[in-house]
Amino acid sequence: MAKPTIVLDKNYLQGSTAAHILQLAQSHQLLMADVLFYELISSSEPGRSRCFAKFPKTENPVVLVHQMGALLKQEIESHEACGKPSTRYEDIRFQFNEALASTNYALPPSAAEALQEQTAELREDVERFLDRVRLIPTLIPNLLEGTSAELQSLREAAEDVIATDTDAMLKFYGSLVAPPGELPLPPVTIMTRDWALFRWQQVQLLFALDAYCRYGGHVPDTLSGKAYEKIEHDVLDAHYLLLGVLEGSFATREKKLQRWFGLLCPEGQLYS
Numbered sequence: 091m092a093k094p095t096i097v098l099d100k101n102y103l104q105g106s107t108a109a110h111i112l113q114l115a116q117s118h119q120l121l122m123a124d125v126l127f128y129e130l131i132s133s134s135e136p137g138r139s140r141c142f143a144k145f146p147k148t149e150n151p152v153v154l155v156h157q158m159g160a161l162l163k164q165e166i167e168s169h170e171a172c173g174k175p176s177t178r179y180e181d182i183r184f185q186f187n188e189a190l191a192s193t194n195y196a197l198p199p200s201a202a203e204a205l206q207e208q209t210a211e212l213r214e215d216v217e218r219f220l221d222r223v224r225l226i227p228t229l230i231p232n233l234l235e236g237t238s239a240e241l242q243s244l245r246e247a248a249e250d251v252i253a254t255d256t257d258a259m260l261k262f263y264g265s266l267v268a269p270p271g272e273l274p275l276p277p278v279t280i281m282t283r284d285w286a287l288f289r290w291q292q293v294q295l296l297f298a299l300d301a302y303c304r305y306g307g308h309v310p311d312t313l314s315g316k317a318y319e320k321i322e323h324d325v326l327d328a329h330y331l332l333l334g335v336l337e338g339s340f341a342t343r344e345k346k347l348q349r350w351f352g353l354l355c356p357e358g359q360l361y362s
Contacts (some may be wrong), residue, residue, distance in 0.1 A: 092175035093275045095119045095153070095176040095339055096361060099330040100129045100141070102341040108144040114361075115146050115342075121176055121337065122152035125329040128208050131201075154180040158329045161336075167269075169276045171285045175333050178258045215325050216318070219301075222294055223309050226302040229262070229295075234307045245303055252295045253353035256283055263291055286336055289354070293332045296350050297324050334358070 096118045099270060103111070103126070109248035113138065114120065130141050143152045155175040164172050172178060191226045197205065227233065230248050234241060251258055281288055301324060313321060329346055334340025335354045341361035351360055 093117065093119045093235055094175070094359070095332065095337055096153075096359070097121045097123065097155075097175065097334040097340050098126060098336050099327070099340075099342045099344070099347070100126055101344045101347075102361070103130075103141050105343045106139070106144065111144045111145050111318055115151065120152045120153050121179075121333070123155055123175070123329060124157040124335050125326050127154075128175065128205075128212075129326060131197070132205060132209070133192075139191050139193045139195065142186060145186055147185075147188075149183055151186065154182070155333065158286070158290070158332055159230060162290060162334075165285055165287050166275060168274050168279060171282070172336075174237055174337050176337060178262075188214050212322065212325065217319065219294075219298070219328075220313075221310060222298040223301045223305075226298055227307065228301065233299075233303070237349055240255075245299065248299055249350075249353060252292055252299070253350070259292060260287065262295075263288060268290075274318075284336075286332065289335050292354060293328050293335070293350075296331075296354075297304060297328050300324070300346065 096114070099119055105148070111120075132137055132142065133326075140287065146278070156178040161172040161175070161178060164178075187195075233244055233248065236244065241337070260278050260281060263275075263281060266275060268274050271280070276285075276287065285287070301321065326342070327347060329352060330342065331354075334347075334351055335358070338355055338358040339352050339361075340347075340349070340355075340358065343362055348360060348362055351358060
C-alpha cells in the first residue's frame with residue numbers, strides 16, 4: 091500500500107464531516123475493522139445512515155482488515171507475530187450498498203441473523219471482560235486506598251507499568267493458560283512487544299483497570315441499561331485500540347483512547 095494507513099474508530103467517523111473523510115481517504119488508506127462495521131450496522135437511525143453516507147462513493151473506499159480474533163489465532167498457530175493489520179486484509183473489490191446511507195434501509199434476513207450472532211458473541215465478551223475487571227485487585231492491590239490525588243497517582247503509575255514495563259507484562263503473559271481444548275499459547279520466551287497477543291494483554295488490562303476504578307472496586311454481578319452499554323462500549327473500543335497500536339496509526343476523538351495510544355505507541359501517528 092503506497093499511502094499511509096490509518097485505523098478508524100466509530101467515534102472519529104461520527105465526529106467528522108463527509109468532506110473530511112474524503113480528504114483523509116485521498117491521502118491515506120482507511121482501515122476498517124469488523125468491529126466498526128458491526129457498530130455502524132447495529133446503530134439506530136439516523137446514526138447509521140449518517141455514518142455510511144460519509145464514506146467515499148468509490149470502489150474499495152476502505153480496506154477491510156482481518157478481525158482481532160483472526161490475528162490472535164494466527165499467532166497462536168504460527169508462533170510468529172502477525173504484523174500490521176494492513177498486511178492482513180480482505181483482497182476483494184467492493185462498494186458499500188448505497189441503501190446503507192438511507193434512513194429506510196432494513197437488513198435482509200440473513201444479515202439480521204448474522205448481526206444477532208455477533209451480538210450474542212459480544213455479550214459473552216462482556217462477561218469475560220467483567221471477570222478480568224474483578225481480577226484487578228489481585229493483580230494490583232491497594233489501588234483504591236488514599237486521597238483522591240493519591241488514587242489518581244496510583245492509577246497513572248499502574249497504567250504506566252502496563253504500557254511500558256515489558257518484563258512485568260511478559261511475566262503476566264507467562265501466567266496465562268489456554269482454555270481446555272484450545273491450542274497452547276506461544277511460549278513467553280519468543281514473545282515481544284510487537285505481537286498482537288502481547289498488545290492484547292496490555293489493552294485488556296488498561297480497560298479493566300479503568301472499569302475497576304470507575305466502579306470504585308465494587309463491580310456489580312449483573313449490569314443493565316447505561317452501565318451495561320458502557321462496558322459493551324469498552325469491549326468494542328479495545329478492538330480499535332489494539333488494531334491502532336499494531337498499525338502504529340489511529341484515528342479517534344475519545345480522550346481515553348488517545349491517552350492510552352500515546353502510552354502504548356508513543357512513536358505512532360494519532361489523528362484526533
